[in-house]
Amino acid sequence: MLLKKLLKPLVLASLCAGSSFAIAQTKVIYNANGYTPLYKGKMQKGELQQFSTLVIKDGKVVKVGGDTLKESFPDAKLINAEGNTLLPGLIDAHGHVIGLGDNLSQLDVRGAKSVDDVTNKLKQFAQGKQGWIIGRGWNQELWPDTRFPTAKDLDKVVSDRPVVLSRVDSHAIWVNSKALELAGINADTKSPKGGEVIKDEFGHPTGIFVDKAESLIVQHMPAPSKQDISNSLDAAGKHLLSLGITSTHDAGIDKATWEVYKERGDQGNLPLRIVAMLSGASPDLPAMLKAGPYHDNYDFMEIRSVKVYADGALGSRGAALIEDYADRAGHHGLMLETQEKLEALFTQSFKNGFTANTHAIGDKANRVVLDAYENVFKKTGGILLRNRIEHAQIVTPDDIPRFKALKIIPSMQPVHATSDMHMAEQRLTEKQLSFAYAWQTFLQQGSVVAAGSDYPVELANPFDGLYSAITRMDHNKLPENGWRPSEVLSREDALRAFTLGGAYAAHQEFKIGSLEQGKWADFILVDKDYFKVPVEDIYKTQVLQTWIAGMKRFDKKESDAK
Known part of the structure; x- marks a missing residue:
């Protein structure tokens, strides 16, 4: 214990990438165009405060105020914001940190307009590389022929090494014949429960594996080392900081990542704040739960929740629906877990002091998850743990009020609506779409909406998300007035x-999320006035500086100069 106490100042210094004197020194950020929401015990329709001066000491907010405030701190270090807009650090409530870091070094086929576009990028990427070729980002909905591609398409450019390309939503993979061979996949391979091996008219696997069927391939892929994971963490952290994200929730980590996160948390060298969820699909979940929640001394790493998976995604027709898909008769999507299994996972989580955050996209999945939460709350308790439903994209009018009654937080990603809107109109009926991506409806009933991006499924830029939330339009300002604009x-x-x-x-509402006295001084400086700039320019906002605990972690000028 004595050693731990002696190490605390060193850890704090390390966390803030400077000396302990630097963090203890009073700093005054002045000449800012500052805005902060205020908590004051209210999550809905709270106040918004404007200010020009921010005072920081020991990494925390002392006070915000007008131009004369700096005169009360004559010995402080003065930092001129040069009239730029200052906002609280942005929080992405649903992302995949290591997946983002991996994506930055793997084949990225996001935005590819055809199969040929993908294979051309693959051919170039594969040159000089050995072993498994891994990539991500394809979306057949963007192609002239929206059917799933096949292994033969990939074989044309790479046939001697296994290729595995994840769909943009990570709920399907596309592999070449070499990967099928190494995994022992053939016409006799059956689809696992909660997944689908897509086969052709002759019963042969095409190379597409949906949801839990992905494991038939993934189990044969080489596992990343701890150093690989740590490198991906640093790469992702650097990228997120450049976008103004000071805290992110990591939606589903395996044991190796859990170990790296705790080690980096103990060492005090995390790039940004992370709230990590244990993967409910991990075979190591019981051991991780038994170890208990993890929390470092400076709120950089929090592990106290479990990510549970109820269904698939809409793009791969894996989202579980009550009624048929409009574009695939007789198909209702995939429930990845039974209600009984969901209840067992919730009970296991609650008894170990962990919150349950459950992926549910389709209306059937949302209903089953709500039923499971309700049953477990009656038997075991846990209603006050701030459990969440991740995505909550398609929910029936009858089920939306249950979120409030059961104190379930809808954790939603606004950019999904503008990315999905054309595809969703094809996949779903008007009845199913009646309360799709219903952010405003949730807010009106008093639910707290936690917003994120689901990177790297979507781009991590939070200003894309803010723009989507405010307009429900794409970057071409279409559709005019927004898609289903009642939910803006x-x-x-x-x-x-x-x-x-x-x-x-x-x-963490008493620690971060706003620039109020006693909270960590996490903030960003941006080049546009978020509240006054024309709405079509919001997504064009550039982050100039990102600060965490009163220490600068990103500077655009310095980054551009490198």
Whole structure:
């Protein structure tokens, strides 16, 4: 214990990438165009405060105020914000940190307009590389022929090494024949429960594996080392900081990542704040739960929740629906777990002091998950743990009020609506779409919406998400007036969802999410006035500086100069 106490100042210094004197020194950020939502015990329709001066000491907010405030701190270090807009650090309540870091070094086929576009990128990427070739980002909905591609398409450019390409939503993979061979996949291979091996008219696997069928291939892929994971963490952290994200929730980590996160948390050298969820699908879940929640001394790493998976995704027709898909008669998607298994996972999580955050996209999945939560709350308790449903994209009008009654937080990603809108209109009936991506409806009933991006499924830029939340339009300002515009958010509500909403979902509303006295001084300087700039320019916002605990972690000028 004595050693731990002696190490505390060193850890704090390490966390803030400077000396302990630097963090203890009073700093005054002045000449800022500052805005912060205020908590004051209210998560809905709270106040918004404007200010020009921010005072920081010991990494925390002392006070915000007007131009004369700096005169009260004559010995402070003065930092001129040069009139730029200052906002609280943005919180992404649903992302995949290591997946993002991996994606930055793997084949990226996001935005590819055809199979040929993908294979051309693969051919170039594969040159000089040995072993498994891994990539991500394909989306057949963007192609002239929206059917799933096949292994033969990949074989044309790479046939001697296994290729595995994840769909943009990570709920399907596309592999070549070499990968099928190494995994022993043939016409006799059956689809596992909760997954689908897509086969052709002759019963042969085509090379597409949906949801739990992915494991038939993935189990044969080489596992990353701890150093690989750590490198991906650093790469992702650097990218997120450049976008103004000071805290992110990592939706589903395996044991190796859990170990790296705790080691880096103990060492005090994490790039940004992370709220990590244990993967409910991990065979190591019991051991990780038994170890108990993890929390470092400076709120950089929090592990106290479990990510549970109920269904697949809409793009791969894996989202579980009550009624048929509009574009595939007789198909209802995939439930990845039974209600009984969901209840067992919730009970196991609660008894170990962990929250349950459950992926549910389709209306059937959302209903089954709500039923499971309700049953477990009656038997075991846990209703006050701030459990979440991740995505909550398609929910029936009858089930939306149950989120409030059961105190379930809808953790939603606004950019999904603008990415999915054309595909969703094809996949779903008008009845199914009646309360799709219903952020405003959730807010109106008093639910706390925690906003995120689901990177690397989507781009991590939170200003894309803010723009989508406010407009429900794409970057071409279409459709005019927004897609199903009754669900748009105000600029203030959107900012709260990306700040205090995420903080509240992680039990951190008294620590981060706004620039109020005693909270960590996490903030960003940006080049546009978020509240006054024309709406079509919001997604063009550039982050100039990112600060965590009163220490600068990103500077655009310095980054551009490298």
